[in-house]
Amino acid sequence: MAVPLRSSTQVSSERFEETISGENRIEELSGSELGSEDEYEDMGTATPEEQANIAYLDSVRIPIKEDLATSTSITQDETLKVVLPFLEGNPNDFPLNSHGISQLQRKRHVVYLEDALDDYPSGYAMMDASRPWIIYWALQGLTALGEDVSEHQRRVAHTFSLAQHPEGGFGGGYGQYAHMACSYAATLSMATAGGEATYESINRKTMWQFLGRMKQADGGFTMCQGGEEDIRGAFCAMVVLSLLNLPLELPKDAPARGQGLTTFTDNLGEWVSKCQSWDGGISAAPGNEAHGAYAFCGLGCLSVLGPPKETLNKYLNIPLLVHWMSSRQCSPEGGYNGRTNKLVDGCYSHWIGGCWSLVEAATTTGIWNRAALGRYVLAAAQDKKGGLRDKPGKRSDAYHTCYNLAGLSAAQHHYVYDEGVNKGLGEVGLGAPFRWKVGGIYHEDAIWDSSDVVGKIHPVFVIPFRAVFECRKYFEDKENF
Ligand code: FPP
Numbered sequence: 001m002a003v004p005l006r007s008s009t010q011v012s013s014e015r016f017e018e019t020i021s022g023e024n025r026i027e028e029l030s031g032s033e034l035g036s037e038d039e040y041e042d043m044g045t046a047t048p049e050e051q052a053n054i055a056y057l058d059s060v061r062i063p064i065k066e067d068l069a070t071s072t073s074i075t076q077d078e079t080l081k082v083v084l085p086f087l088e089g090n091p092n093d094f095p096l097n098s099h100g101i102s103q104l105q106r107k108r109h110v111v112y113l114e115d116a117l118d119d120y121p122s123g124y125a126m127m128d129a130s131r132p133w134i135i136y137w138a139l140q141g142l143t144a145l146g147e148d149v150s151e152h153q154r155r156v157a158h159t160f161s162l163a164q165h166p167e168g169g170f171g172g173g174y175g176q177y178a179h180m181a182c183s184y185a186a187t188l189s190m191a192t193a194g195g196e197a198t199y200e201s202i203n204r205k206t207m208w209q210f211l212g213r214m215k216q217a218d219g220g221f222t223m224c225q226g227g228e229e230d231i232r233g234a235f236c237a238m239v240v241l242s243l244l245n246l247p248l249e250l251p252k253d254a255p256a257r258g259q260g261l262t263t264f265t266d267n268l269g270e271w272v273s274k275c276q277s278w279d280g281g282i283s284a285a286p287g288n289e290a291h292g293a294y295a296f297c298g299l300g301c302l303s304v305l306g307p308p309k310e311t312l313n314k315y316l317n318i319p320l321l322v323h324w325m326s327s328r329q330c331s332p333e334g335g336y337n338g339r340t341n342k343l344v345d346g347c348y349s350h351w352i353g354g355c356w357s358l359v360e361a362a363t364t365t366g367i368w369n370r371a372a373l374g375r376y377v378l379a380a381a382q383d384k385k386g387g388l389r390d391k392p393g394k395r396s397d398a399y400h401t402c403y404n405l406a407g408l409s410a411a412q413h414h415y416v417y418d419e420g421v422n423k424g425l426g427e428v429g430l431g432a433p434f435r436w437k438v439g440g441i442y443h444e445d446a447i448w449d450s451s452d453v454v455g456k457i458h459p460v461f462v463i464p465f466r467a468v469f470e471c472r473k474y475f476e477d478k479e480n481f
């Protein structure tokens with residue numbers, strides 16, 4: 001892709017240098033100043049797609065900068081230097097779609113994720129406790145790319161039968177203590193792989209007892225016995241209870257019963273409410289700094305608890321949350337950061353991008369740029385070696401592959417909460433998440449072609465819709481544990 005005269009990279013990078021050099025800041029930021037007509041004529045033989053990319057970046061303003069350099073402003077400047085070339089040009093030499101953006105490299109990512117499900121060298125031993133996560137990220141990423149993962153059913157069931165703790169819940173592997181995050185990732189993995197034998201390998205009664213031991217008197221959940229209480233626990237517990245159709249009554253021996261609680265949902269909405277911080281975001285626990293990953297957990301938890309329109313509006317200040325979420329979309333990068341004054345990162349394509357689906361079911365509309373997010377994922381987050389990444393210069397991994405793709409799906413699909421969906425399923429007991437459907441795919445003003453559209457992903461459970469409905473149906477049809 002040779003661009004004679006003046007490459008797109010040069011055009012915007014020069015402006016970027018000018019901007020960070022500190023002179024004429026305000027003038028440079030005033031829209032039309034960013035690109036004169038002459039410069040477009042200058043681009044000579046640049047293709048229409050390349051010209052469109054340059055025009056796009058010229059329309060995206062670099063925020064007003066102060067003279068004071070801090071470690072925050074310095075790392076942000078360095079980040080723009082590594083990201084911009086991928087938005088302006090095509091350093092990966094990927095084939096481009098009809099909008100001049102890198103096509104979704106399905107094959108490379110499928111090979112990458114299949115490999116992530118394979119053996120690991122000894123250096124990865126420290127990752128052993130994260131095995132359920134790695135399996136979940138890989139399986140979920142593969143389904144987002146359109147792959148059938150049912151061939152992995154037996155391996156998945158076997159792996160998790162070893163990681164299941166005799167007293168309930170899942171650990172990272174054989175002999176490890178049960179943990180909320182492992183139980184969440186294990187449940188999602190098994191639901192995604194599907195199949196009766198896989199479902200039957202889950203001991204739902206001891207899982208229910210494990211979750212009962214995690215419930216706290218203030219309404220929240222701990223991550224493990226004696227461990228930290230945070231909003232991940234609240235979300236993971238709700239996901240497992242709902243997908244496995246477990247009873248909402250606390251087990252007889254649940255410690256929280258001693259403090260007057262009787263159900264898993266007692267005081268839960270109130271506890272999540274306390275996690276919304278002064279700036280509108282949601283934090284791990286009351287009083288902490290708001291963060292994208294915890295925002296998704298909070299919204300997900302409330303979206304399991306009941307219809308988002310009811311629960312989100314009841315327990316959260318939505319206008320303030322929308323302001324905080326909108327502020328997370330980085331300009332000109334297009335992707336999201338996870339918290340104020342931090343850097344764009346592909347995983348927040350989901351942790352924040354995915355929040356919009358839930359928030360938009362509770363209020364009229366979100367305030368975000370779907371195309372800009374898609375642009376970041378396709379142009380900057382795809383790794384030439386396969387898999388997706390935090391940002392250019394970082395290695396791809398299963399986590400960033402899964403959540404970049406989930407975020408891309410959120411940008412591309414209109415996920416709709418509809419009371420009329422799935423009549424007969426989820427009529428009692430945490431049934432709200434079974435009311436979602438796809439309303440349509442965004443194509444107008446989009447920067448993706450049909451072949452760049454990833455699969456539909458359930459906005460609360462972040463696994464395929466089919467897996468969600470089949471799993472819940474299977475456990476609704478069972479008489480008891
Ligand atoms: C900050 O890391 C990240 C966190 C404080 C928490 C992240 C938590 C999750 C991704 C998972 C939660 C979800 C579930 C379902 C258990 P950082 O300081 O390295 O990154 P940053 O600079 O982008 O904030």
Ligand code: K
Pocket residue numbers: 345
């Ligand atoms: K990060």
Ligand code: ZN
Pocket residue numbers: 345346347348390400
């Ligand atoms: Zn990340």
